[in-house]
Amino acid sequence: KAKADGRGCARRYDQSLDEALRQRKSLEQDLGRALERQQFEVHYQPIVDSATQQPTSYEALLRWRHPELGLVPPGSFIPVAEQSGAIAALGEWVLQQACSEAASWQSGESVAVNLSAMQFHDTLLFDKVASVLRRTGLAPARLELEITESVLLEASDLTLSTLRRLKAMGVRIAMDDFGTGYSSLSSMRSFPFDKIKIDRSFVKDLPGSSDARAIVELIVQLGRQLGMRTTAEGVETHEQAACLRAMSCSELQGYLFDRPAPIADLSSSNRPIIAEAKRA
Ligand code: C2E
Ligand code: MG
């Protein structure tokens, strides 16, 4: 009987694995056509100065409006796009969208764009960023690129030279999700980041957990000593914001201020001033 059950289990497992593979395959196929079918949208989330509460920048967050599945979050399709190679074209599209949108913000805020580790395998990445800035007219200092530790884990000469050239042009580089990777502290020595983004997993336990308080305080101090600004991700409550402000964390980002949305849908106090469209 046990044996029969075991076989039944194995068969069910095979079926669900099969189903998962089929779903992934179809997601991958849909993804390959999604760009030309204009199914992607960029949403923006304000990042506010912790002292003034005024937005200093907006993070561009990609969304996929799938005809059957609805709005698919990036966590579900970015890994698929990285595996299929679709991330290359998608990454360029997001950069172009975000920079051209930001160029219309008269109030001068920056835009933060996430780059996948895969994009750093492209020898032309620097030129692509430079040409998007030229085309859109966005000042390099108003573009911030967010990378995770996975970019530095490989730490090829190409990656480091691309980062240095971007920084020399005036583009700012932020370390995203700090504290969750395998080599957090050593990555701080690999490259002079402009900003450290403190991962939400630490922020969510503030102010109650003394461990979380100690870790966040340490990261803020590390940032100060290294001349890097610090941004707390995932700030959801006033208590978290007050705690982070008391620690002198430079900037705050989270649902407390606004959820990611198309620029026009952000709350009015968080919207940039948009230049009137020029008439031909
Ligand atoms: P991330 O860069 O760390 O972005 C922050 C994520 O936290 C976003 O999730 C945002 O919606 C979410 N978030 C912000 N505030 C709060 C909060 O108060 N509470 C909670 N629970 N969550 C909050 P999202 O938009 O689902 O994006 C997930 C990840 O997907 C991003 O993490 C980033 O790694 C990746 N991603 C998004 N857009 C792009 C893109 O254009 N290119 C690449 N390569 N990756 C992207
Ligand atoms: Mg990010």
Ligand code: MG
């Ligand atoms: Mg992050």
Ligand code: MG
């Ligand atoms: Mg994150």
